[in-house]
Amino acid sequence: xxxxxxRIRRRDSLFPPLLAAIHDPPPALFLxxxxxxxxxxxxxxxxxxxRACSAYGRSVARSLSRDLAAAGLxxxxxxxxxxxxxxxxxxxxxxxxxxxxxxxxxxxxYPAAHAELARRIGERGLVVSEYEPGIEPAPWxxxxxxxxxxxxxxxTVIVEARERSGALITADFAxxxxxxxxxxxxxxxxxxxxxxxxxxxxxxxxxxCAGDVLELFDLAPIEMSQxxxxxxxxxxxxFLGDGPRTADEIGRATGIEPGSLAASLMELELAGRVTLEDxxxxxxx
Amino acid sequence: xxxxAITHALVGLEPRKVEVEAHLQPGIPGxxxxxxxxxxxxxxxxxxxxxxxxxxxxxxxNRRITVNLAPAALRKEGSGFDLPISLAILAAMRQLPPERLxxxxxxxxxxxxxxxxxxxxxLAVAEGARRSGLSRLVCAAESAPExxxxxxxxxxxRHLAQVVAYLRGxxxxxxxxxxxxxALEGLPAxxxxxxxxxxxxxxxxxxxxxxxxxxxxxxxPGTGKxxxxxxxxxxxxxxxxxxxxxxTRIHSVAGLLPADRPLVAVPPxxxxxxGASAPAVVGGGPSPRPGEVSLxxxxxxxxxxxxEFPRSVLEALRQPLEDGVVAVSRVGGHALFPxxxxxxxxxxxxxxxxRGDPAVECGCTAQRLGAYREKLSRALLDRFDLAVAMxxxxxxxxxxxxxxxxxxVRERVIAAREHLRTALPRRTxxxxxxxxxxxxxxxxxxxxxxxVARVARTIAALAGARAVEPAHVAEALSYxxxxxxxxx
Numbered sequence: 001x002x003x004x005x006x007r008i009r010r011r012d013s014l015f016p017p018l019l020a021a022i023h024d025p026p027p028a029l030f031l032x033x034x035x036x037x038x039x040x041x042x043x044x045x046x047x048x049x050x051r052a053c054s055a056y057g058r059s060v061a062r063s064l065s066r067d068l069a070a071a072g073l074x075x076x077x078x079x080x081x082x083x084x085x086x087x088x089x090x091x092x093x094x095x096x097x098x099x100x101x102x103x104x105x106x107x108x109x110y111p112a113a114h115a116e117l118a119r120r121i122g123e124r125g126l127v128v129s130e131y132e133p134g135i136e137p138a139p140w141x142x143x144x145x146x147x148x149x150x151x152x153x154x155x156t157v158i159v160e161a162r163e164r165s166g167a168l169i170t171a172d173f174a175x176x177x178x179x180x181x182x183x184x185x186x187x188x189x190x191x192x193x194x195x196x197x198x199x200x201x202x203x204x205x206x207x208x209c210a211g212d213v214l215e216l217f218d219l220a221p222i223e224m225s226q227x228x229x230x231x232x233x234x235x236x237x238x239f240l241g242d243g244p245r246t247a248d249e250i251g252r253a254t255g256i257e258p259g260s261l262a263a264s265l266m267e268l269e270l271a272g273r274v275t276l277e278d279x280x281x282x283x284x285x
Numbered sequence: 286x287x288x289x290a291i292t293h294a295l296v297g298l299e300p301r302k303v304e305v306e307a308h309l310q311p312g313i314p315g316x317x318x319x320x321x322x323x324x325x326x327x328x329x330x331x332x333x334x335x336x337x338x339x340x341x342x343x344x345x346x347n348r349r350i351t352v353n354l355a356p357a358a359l360r361k362e363g364s365g366f367d368l369p370i371s372l373a374i375l376a377a378m379r380q381l382p383p384e385r386l387x388x389x390x391x392x393x394x395x396x397x398x399x400x401x402x403x404x405x406x407x408l409a410v411a412e413g414a415r416r417s418g419l420s421r422l423v424c425a426a427e428s429a430p431e432x433x434x435x436x437x438x439x440x441x442x443r444h445l446a447q448v449v450a451y452l453r454g455x456x457x458x459x460x461x462x463x464x465x466x467x468a469l470e471g472l473p474a475x476x477x478x479x480x481x482x483x484x485x486x487x488x489x490x491x492x493x494x495x496x497x498x499x500x501x502x503x504x505x506p507g508t509g510k511x512x513x514x515x516x517x518x519x520x521x522x523x524x525x526x527x528x529x530x531x532x533t534r535i536h537s538v539a540g541l542l543p544a545d546r547p548l549v550a551v552p553p554x555x556x557x558x559x560g561a562s563a564p565a566v567v568g569g570g571p572s573p574r575p576g577e578v579s580l581x582x583x584x585x586x587x588x589x590x591x592x593e594f595p596r597s598v599l600e601a602l603r604q605p606l607e608d609g610v611v612a613v614s615r616v617g618g619h620a621l622f623p624x625x626x627x628x629x630x631x632x633x634x635x636x637x638x639x640r641g642d643p644a645v646e647c648g649c650t651a652q653r654l655g656a657y658r659e660k661l662s663r664a665l666l667d668r669f670d671l672a673v674a675m676x677x678x679x680x681x682x683x684x685x686x687x688x689x690x691x692x693x694v695r696e697r698v699i700a701a702r703e704h705l706r707t708a709l710p711r712r713t714x715x716x717x718x719x720x721x722x723x724x725x726x727x728x729x730x731x732x733x734x735x736x737v738a739r740v741a742r743t744i745a746a747l748a749g750a751r752a753v754e755p756a757h758v759a760e761a762l763s764y765x766x767x768x769x770x771x772x773x
Contacts, residue, residue, distance in 0.1 A: 051651060081651050113655065191646075246676045247485040258488035259744065263759035270726060270759075278634050278641040279504065279674025 005106055005133050006031040016040035022151040022177050026130035029148075032106040033122030039097055040126065043217050044074035046149045046174075047090075048167045049083025049159035054192050055244070055277040057160035060184055061086035062093070062275070063284040064157065067210030069096025070222045076101060076152050078145060079114055079121070083159045083167070092120055093272070099152065102129040103145035104137035128152075143169050150174040155216050157182045157207055161195030168195050171204070180216050182207045227271045232256050233264040237273055240283040247281065286310075288376030288383040290369035291390045293413035294354075294361050295406050297573045297613065297620020298534055300413025304355045305366065307373035312349040318370070320354030323362035323572075329395075332364070333371045336395035340446040345378055362572055365404040368393035368423065371445060372452070381452040389440065389452070390414035391423040399445040403427040405540035408533055408547075411435035421458075423448055430464045430547040431537060434530060464547065471551030474519030478690040479512070482678040486513055489673040489764055491694055494520045495701035496743030499606070499628040499668055501591070504675030505642040510631040513675075514587045517629060518552045519691040521584075522699045528583050531623065535575050535582055553584035555626075559593040563601045573613040573620035578605045581626035591630035592660045599665050602628070606668050630669065632661075641676040663730070670736045671764040701746040710745040712738070712753040719755045723762050737761045 008014045009028045014037040019025055031037060047065050049057055061083045065075045069091035077087040079100035091098035100121050102110060106129045109115035118127055130148060131141070146166060150156050150173035158181070161167035171181050183204040186193020200206055207213060211221045229237065236250050245253075251261045265281060268274040274281050286309045293300040316330045337344050352370055354361050369391045376383040392410045394402040403425040411432035414422050421438050429441035441461050442448045450456045477487065486502065490513055493500040500517075502510040524532065532549040536542050542549070557566055557577040568576030578586060588594060605611050609625035634640035636657045639647040649657075666672075704710075712720070720741075724734050738753075741761035745753040 246678075248482060248678065251484050258484045259748075259760055260756065262485065262488065262763040263756040266759040266763040269763075270723060276674075279676035280641070280643075 004032075006037065008037055014038065016152055018154065019148065019151040022147065022173075024147070025151065026148065028130065030106045030129050030131070030133060031126050032128075033126040035097060035099070035122075035124055035126040037126075039074060039099065040128070040152060042074045042097075043072070044076050044099070044153045045213055045217075046076045046153040046156040046170065047083070047087035047159060048077055048146075048149060048156065048170050050161050050165060050167060050192055051080050051082040051084075052192075053082040053160045054190065055275070055280060055282060056186070057083055057184075057192060058086050058277065059275045059282050059284060061159045062090040063272075064159070064184075064207070064210055064213070065090030065098075066094040066096075066272075067221060068213055069098065070094040071210070071214050071219045072096075073214075073217065073219070074099055074125070076149055078102070078142075078149055079110075079118065079127070081111060081113070085114060085117060087159075088117060088121055098125045100125075100127045101145055101149045101152070102127060102137075103131075103141040105129060105131050105133040105135040107133040108135075108137060110137040142166060146170040147173040150179060151177065153179065155180040155182060155213060157184065157213060158196050158199060158204075159184045160186060160192045162191055163194045163198065165195050168199070171199055180205065182213060226273075229271065229273075230264060230267060232260055233267045236261065236264050237268055237283060240274060240281060244280045244282040246279055250281065286377045286379070288373050288386065290373040290376070290386055291414070291417065291419065292366060292369040292392050293390065293410040293417075294359060295409055295538060296359070297622060298409055298538055298575070299620070300409045300416070301359055302413060302417050303359065303361065303366075305369040305373045306353040306355060307370070307377040308351045308353070309345050309348045309374070309377050310351075311347065314347055314349065316350045316352075318352045318354070320357040321360045322354055322366070323360065325364050326354075326361050326366055329364065329367045329370055332367050332395045332397060333374070335397040336367070336399045336445050337371055337375065339397065340399035340444065340449065342375060342380055342446070342449060343378065345374065350374060360572065363404060364394035364402075365392045365406070365410070367395040368401060368445075368448070371395060372423075372448065375449060381449050385452045385454070388419065389421045389423050390417070390419045393423070393425045393428070393442075395445065401425045401442055401444060401448070403544070406538040407431045408435055408530075408537040411437045411439070412534070426459075427544045429461050430468075430544075431533075431542060433461065433463060434533065434548060464545075468546055469548045469550060471523075471549065472546070474551060474554070474691070475515050476519060476691045477516045477694055478687045480509055480516065480688055481686075483509055483513065483675060484688075486673050486675050487688060489671050490517060491520065491698065492740065492743055492747065492764070493517065493627070493629075493671055494694070494698045495747050496670070496705070496740065497627055498670035498740060498743065500630075501666070501669040501672040502629065502631045502675055503634050503641075503672065505633060505640065505677050506638050508641075508675045508677050510675055511587070511589055514585070514589075514629040514631060515554065516691060517585045517627070518554045520694045520698055521552045522695070522702060524550060524552060524583055532583050535579050535622065539575055539580060541580070553581055554587065555581040555584070556587040556589060559588070559590055561598065563595070563598045566598050567601045567605060568611045568622050568624075569613045569615070571615065573615055573622075575622045576611065576624075578602065578624040578626055579611060579622040582623045584626060585629060586626045587629045587631070589631050591632045592657055596660055599660070600662070603664060603668065628668070634674070641674060643677065667730060667732045667736070670740050673764060697747060700749070701743065704746040704749060705743065708751065710742055710750055710753045712741070712758070713755070716741070716753050716755045716758045719758045723758075727762070727765065729765065733765065737765060740764060
């Protein structure tokens with residue numbers, strides 16, 4: 001990614017129109033990356049959520065962003081740990097374009113663990129901030145950053161959020177500007193889904209598949225060519241339809257012996273049909 | 286009046302011949318030991334004097350006694366010189382025939398009442414004696430079975446008076462009764478049948494045993510990680526006689542051999558606590574001693590709670606893991622300790638231990654999790670060929686039938702090792718293609734790729750296959766170090 005930083009002011013023709021329309025647009029945006037500044041004017045969806053998220057949220061954020069990006073949407077998020085990072089990764093996996101909005105100068109890699117992710121985002125997309133290069137990250141800058149995430153997109157998807165979390169602030173900004181707010185339903189017993197379930201009660205659009213989001217943009221989901229799966233892999237995948245399971249549970253239920261089960265699960269993982277976290281396999285939606 | 290006795294000092298595991306010379310001359314009574322003798326060795330003066338008197342033998346009065354341990358430049362330590370020193374002095378006084386003494390090597394510690402106590406490293410001393418062309422070693426009765434392993438004839442003795450009587454030819458050599466064969470076999474290791482469920486982890490253990498791969502087990506507390514690790518020696522092939530002697534020599538020097546089981550016949554299992562220092566784990570100290578990695582030579586080293594070990598200890602492990610040998614250099618000498626061991630590490634998935642347990646919610650912050658995993662450098666994680674997550678089994682799993690026994694698994698392991706030795710399976714083109722694709726998709730380093738290829742070969746060998754098929758590579762990939770364990 002080029003080290004140079006591009007600055008576009010509110011009165012420049014390149015300034016994204018959706019962002020210019022919010023009630024307190026930033027005076028200027030700083031851009032880093034190989035993506036064209038016009039990327040910011042393309043149809044975009046924000047995918048945001050909790051930093052400390054569950055394996056479920058992680059897997060949904062990844063596959064949802066992948067499908068949205070494959071259909072042609074730009075995925076906008078905040079490059080934080082957890083849901084945000086997975087949203088960017090999903091878009092990159094689909095070969096799509098993604099934009100990261102930071103709460104510090106665009107020359108800062110924050111969080112440091114995502115330096116490599118920032119580099120990959122910049123290969124085709126953009127890293128964006130309203131702050132001058134060199135400005136340090138600070139907690140009180142993040143809510144302001146969230147208004148830009150919401151402002152760049154006509155729809156905002158909240159994947160997992162606790163009550164009173166930063167992701168809900170993004171949803172509030174989106175609502176204030178009259179943009180669409182969508183939420184991914186979660187288990188009612190999980191505190192990680194309390195925020196999203198509360199949004200749904202208030203009338204947010206539930207997301208059950210990528211099509212629910214794409215409908216708002218008049219886009220059709222792209223049928224991704226699925227790799228041919230072996231017989232045991234299909235059997236294991238069918239069993240995972242009932243919910244996440246460990247390898248041993250799949251083996252006991254299907255009778256597949258551990259060696260070929262491990263091979264089949266790897267086949268599914270490489271094909272992007274299941275995810276593995278902490279020894280638990282989960283089918284991708 | 287001069288006489289000498291032969292014994293051997295140890296430098297690391299290597300015996301070096303030492304001549305114990307005793308010289309008596311008229312003069313002011315005195316007793317000096319020269320030749321770089323350490324403190325325990327200097328204290329021999331008092332033990333030797335009391336021992337000789339207690340054995341109703343004559344102590345040289347009105348004589349100046351000089352004992353020289355030659356070569357003088359070699360550092361001597363320990364109490365094993367007591368017996369040769371007393372025999373040299375007695376021979377110098379002609380209380381026993383010097384020429385008879387010259388036919389024997391001797392090692393042992395003296396008690397104040399003249400009894401002879403066993404010392405550590407007797408096996409290595411016996412091997413040294415054999416190499417010096419001596420056929421008999423006078424040693425404590427408890428050490429005799431150990432000395433016999435070196436192919437030398439032990440003269441098992443219990444008291445100094447008995448040794449002297451024997452060397453004078455007054456009595457026959459005390460009889461050495463070889464131990465029954467079963468004493469030369471190892472105690473059985475705990476059995477795999479005790480472990481219920483965890484089929485995936487059992488499978489990984491079997492592959493680790495077949496290919497001598499290092500294994501990392503990650504999971505919440507109480508899922509059987511340690512229990513599984515302790516069952517690895519039981520499914521490894523038994524040691525050959527040559528290997529068993531190698532291992533026994535190390536354990537003998539460390540003083541870990543039980544008297545009734547002089548031969549370490551099964552792969553050793555060592556599990557140092559995470560409070561152990563780097564010298565204790567890799568070996569060293571002021572005079573070189575074998576560390577845990579050498580005690581686990583040809584066996585298994587378990588590092589339970591891997592991230593709790595100090596970083597310095599973990600990094601120090603990398604060299605022996607790579608070379609299979611530890612080189613310790615000290616003022617006291619330079620020693621090589623073999624350390625070809627199989628490493629098993631266990632860890633929780635996060636500092637609070639709740640990850641991987643569906644019943645509890647993990648409360649670790651991203652920072653704490655990062656710091657926990659940071660401790661395991663990529664370089665160390667790269668040394669684990671196999672990594673398996675062991676999530677908490679549900680109650681139904683624990684009610685399952687007992688698993689396969691160690692004996693059945695060991696047979697497959699032995700067959701696979703034979704297969705790897707005689708007909709190394711090669712990758713098919715399809716398997717190579719899958720491996721290359723996976724390297725692009727997964728966080729795999731160059732070394733990681735080599736590891737996966739090696740594990741795939743072992744899996745093919747376990748299946749008795751002639752070639753490494755894509756399914757073998759896929760299974761090997763599923764045991765890769767999960768990306769999330771390497772500091773994300």
